[in-house]
Amino acid sequence: MQIRPILATLRYHKAGTLLIALQIALTLAIVCNALFIIHQRLGQLSRPSGVDESDLLLVHNQWAGKPDADEVASMMASDLATLRNLPGVANVYATNTYPLSGEGTVFGIGHSPDKKTYTDSTAIYFVDDNALATLGLRLIAGRNFRPDEIGASSKHSKIEPDEIIITQALAHHLFPDASAVGKAVYLSRKPSIIIGVVGRMRTPWVDSSMAKWDEYSTLLPYRRLEGYTEYVIRTQPGQLDDVARRVKATLYAANRMRVISPKNGVRTFADVGAQAYNSDRGMAILMGAISLIMLTITGAGIVGLTSFWVGQRRKQIGVRRALGATQRDILSYFLTENLLIGVAGVIVGGVLAIGLNLWLMNQFEMEKLAMGYVVAGVAILLVLGQGAVLAPALRASKVPPVEATRSV
Amino acid sequence: MLKMTHLSKVYRTEVVETYALRDFNINVKEGEFVAVTGPSGSGKTTFLTIAGLLETFTGGEYHLDGVEVSNLDDNARSKIRNEKIGFIFQAFNLIPDLNVFDNVEVPLRYRGMKGPERKERIMSALERVGLASRAKHYPAELSGGQQQRVAIARALAGTPRLLLADEPTGNLDTQMARGVLELLEEIHREGATIVMVTHDPELAARAQRNVHIIDGQVVDLAEDPRFHTAYTAAAGQVRS
Ligand SMILES: Nc1ncnc2c1ncn2[C@@H]1O[C@H](COP(=O)(O)OP(=O)(O)OP(=O)(O)O)[C@@H](O)[C@H]1O
Ligand SMILES: [Mg+2]
Numbered sequence: 055m056q057i058r059p060i061l062a063t064l065r066y067h068k069a070g071t072l073l074i075a076l077q078i079a080l081t082l083a084i085v086c087n088a089l090f091i092i093h094q095r096l097g098q099l100s101r102p103s104g105v106d107e108s109d110l111l112l113v114h115n116q117w118a119g120k121p122d123a124d125e126v127a128s129m130m131a132s133d134l135a136t137l138r139n140l141p142g143v144a145n146v147y148a149t150n151t152y153p154l155s156g157e158g159t160v161f162g163i164g165h166s167p168d169k170k171t172y173t174d175s176t177a178i179y180f181v182d183d184n185a186l187a188t189l190g191l192r193l194i195a196g197r198n199f200r201p202d203e204i205g206a207s208s209k210h211s212k213i214e215p216d217e218i219i220i221t222q223a224l225a226h227h228l229f230p231d232a233s234a235v236g237k238a239v240y241l242s243r244k245p246s247i248i249i250g251v252v253g254r255m256r257t258p259w260v261d262s263s264m265a266k267w268d269e270y271s272t273l274l275p276y277r278r279l280e281g282y283t284e285y286v287i288r289t290q291p292g293q294l295d296d297v298a299r300r301v302k303a304t305l306y307a308a309n310r311m312r313v314i315s316p317k318n319g320v321r322t323f324a325d326v327g328a329q330a331y332n333s334d335r336g337m338a339i340l341m342g343a344i345s346l347i348m349l350t351i352t353g354a355g356i357v358g359l360t361s362f363w364v365g366q367r368r369k370q371i372g373v374r375r376a377l378g379a380t381q382r383d384i385l386s387y388f389l390t391e392n393l394l395i396g397v398a399g400v401i402v403g404g405v406l407a408i409g410l411n412l413w414l415m416n417q418f419e420m421e422k423l424a425m426g427y428v429v430a431g432v433a434i435l436l437v438l439g440q441g442a443v444l445a446p447a448l449r450a451s452k453v454p455p456v457e458a459t460r461s462v
Numbered sequence: 463m464l465k466m467t468h469l470s471k472v473y474r475t476e477v478v479e480t481y482a483l484r485d486f487n488i489n490v491k492e493g494e495f496v497a498v499t500g501p502s503g504s505g506k507t508t509f510l511t512i513a514g515l516l517e518t519f520t521g522g523e524y525h526l527d528g529v530e531v532s533n534l535d536d537n538a539r540s541k542i543r544n545e546k547i548g549f550i551f552q553a554f555n556l557i558p559d560l561n562v563f564d565n566v567e568v569p570l571r572y573r574g575m576k577g578p579e580r581k582e583r584i585m586s587a588l589e590r591v592g593l594a595s596r597a598k599h600y601p602a603e604l605s606g607g608q609q610q611r612v613a614i615a616r617a618l619a620g621t622p623r624l625l626l627a628d629e630p631t632g633n634l635d636t637q638m639a640r641g642v643l644e645l646l647e648e649i650h651r652e653g654a655t656i657v658m659v660t661h662d663p664e665l666a667a668r669a670q671r672n673v674h675i676i677d678g679q680v681v682d683l684a685e686d687p688r689f690h691t692a693y694t695a696a697a698g699q700v701r702s
Contacts, residue, residue: 066559378544
């Protein structure tokens with residue numbers, strides 16, 4: 055209603071107006087990108103690993119004294135027996151790595167032995183017949199490995215498995231139209247037959263650059279007889295802490311030729327997840343903090359400038375009151391004024407937000423900003439502006455009309 | 463039009479109570495042109511601010527246009543100010559951020575008047591005061607006399623029945639002052655009631671009636687011995 059004269063007034067107060075509009079624009083650009091990043095990172099955090107995470111214990115065992123493959127094989131076999139006999143342990147297997155561990159091996163996988171036509175990458179897990187039960191993986195089609203199919207892999211041996219189990223995601227990708235069970239694929243020069251398909255099982259990596267194939271996992275029937283062994287232990291329900299406390303001493307008592315790090319040697323799967331997502335969580339917190347700081351500064355800036363303007367315009371507020379403005383008229387004057395500055399700010403800010411996102415996409419594999427975040431950011435900033443302006447505007451509306459007669 | 467009986471106004475600060483008006487009685491009839499004189503600090507401005515509903519009073523009664531105003535709420539008072547009263551201040555009180563046109567428009571907007579009617583009233587008010595060509599100028603670009611004429615146009619545009627002027631010529635030289643007074647006389651001839659505070663005996667003499675305030679009270683000059691000293695002091699002050 056009084057938009058035209060308010061705009062005229064703002065032209066008179068260019069510096070303050072531009073400053074606040076610019077601050078709103080910058081805050082919008084940063085806040086909607088930050089919210090987007092937060093949402094993405096939290097999305098990572100909540101992505102299921104595919105394994106039944108409760109009651110899972112991981113032991114990182116480094117073999118000491120450079121044992122050869124046969125020695126490792128026998129020590130590993132005796133460890134597995136020891137662990138299986140430990141009270142509270144439900145199941146156990148030995149492997150090279152597990153989901154979210156952050157370390158692992160990648161193979162090419164495809165329909166032909168020719169390396170150039172390998173179409174995809176897959177994470178490789180060396181497992182035995184106890185892996186599915188220990189991890190709580192669901193077999194969707196086909197069968198599990200048999201004990202007699204488990205081979206050995208040492209430094210110089212070739213990895214050429216006859217049978218493999220793959221995840222549903224990978225199966226669907228390789229064979230979109232038919233069941234993968236019984237089909238041959240190539241991880242090496244020799245064909246491997248897919249004997250089973252499991253549901254979800256993530257790769258060891260969580261960063262977004264691996265996101266495209268983060269459920270392309272392949273289980274190979276091998277014991278890995280080199281430098282270190284990872285034991286994956288499923289405890290009886292409720293026994294996790296108890297087993298975790300005793301497992302190290304038990305293994306050392308059985309055989310001293312090993313190193314289990316006091317810090318990270320024994321971890322629950324919850325620890326693994328927390329460490330894997332450390333940087334995601336850190337980034338989300340950082341972005342949240344930055345947003346909060348920007349919003350606070352902008353809110354404070356609006357409160358400050360409006361308070362200054364109200365003080366500066368006491369006399370003219372009094373004159374307006376003398377000429378018939380009600381308290382509401384004065385209140386709505388300042389709210390409208392702020393809204394106009396806010397709208398200008400968010401228009402510029404919306405453009406800046408998209409620009410910042412494009413730059414992030416170029417620099418750091420960021421995804422395209424969904425428009426919903428810009429809309430949410432615009433709403434947040436306009437509401438923040440109106441909220442911030444409310445107190446000084448109410449003060450303005452309380453300026454008595456007699457102020458018009460006071461000489462300054 | 464404007465009737466105050468036994469009205470009092472007390473300003474309270476932490477230490478003192480000042481009676482700005484006490485047992486104040488005045489009756490201004492519709493269509494009158496009254497000049498209010500009195501020494502500095504006698505309560506002239508206080509009287510005008512209460513008359514114009516800019517401020518409340520402490521005791522007594524005030525009937526404006528037949529309505530007892532002390533029970534009106536803030537919105538009702540705003541509405542009366544907007545529709546019935548025009549103000550002219552000594553310091554002009556134009557809004558510096560707005561040009562002449564927008565300044566005159568302010569009370570009309572608060573009245574909720576439509577754009578075309580506002581424009582017509584603004585332009586005719588500016589023509590009245592001879593400043594139609596300055597509509598796009600800002601107050602700072604005008605002389606004092608021109609600013610006061612804009613303020614008069616702003617008061618006129620709403621066609622108020624009561625015009626309250628607090629030393630409208632106090633900041634102007636004699637020639638400009640005469641121009642402003644002629645304008646007020648013209649407005650008066652068209653039917654408005656005018657109450658004008660002035661220190662200038664020459665201007666006061668041109669009003670239909672003079673009211674003198676001393677120490678917050680209306681006094682009858684013929685009977686009050688205090689008048690002569692006060693009157694001379696006030697007149698002397700203006701000349702210096
Ligand atoms: N806001 C206020 N607070 C306290 N005292 C006040 C206030 N306004 C006016 N007064 C006092 O009331 C008395 C009347 O003041 P008022 O401004 O009405 O005088 P005046 O006749 O207009 O004087 P002048 O000719 O100098 O303008 C003075 O004593 C003044 O100090
Ligand atoms: Mg005064």
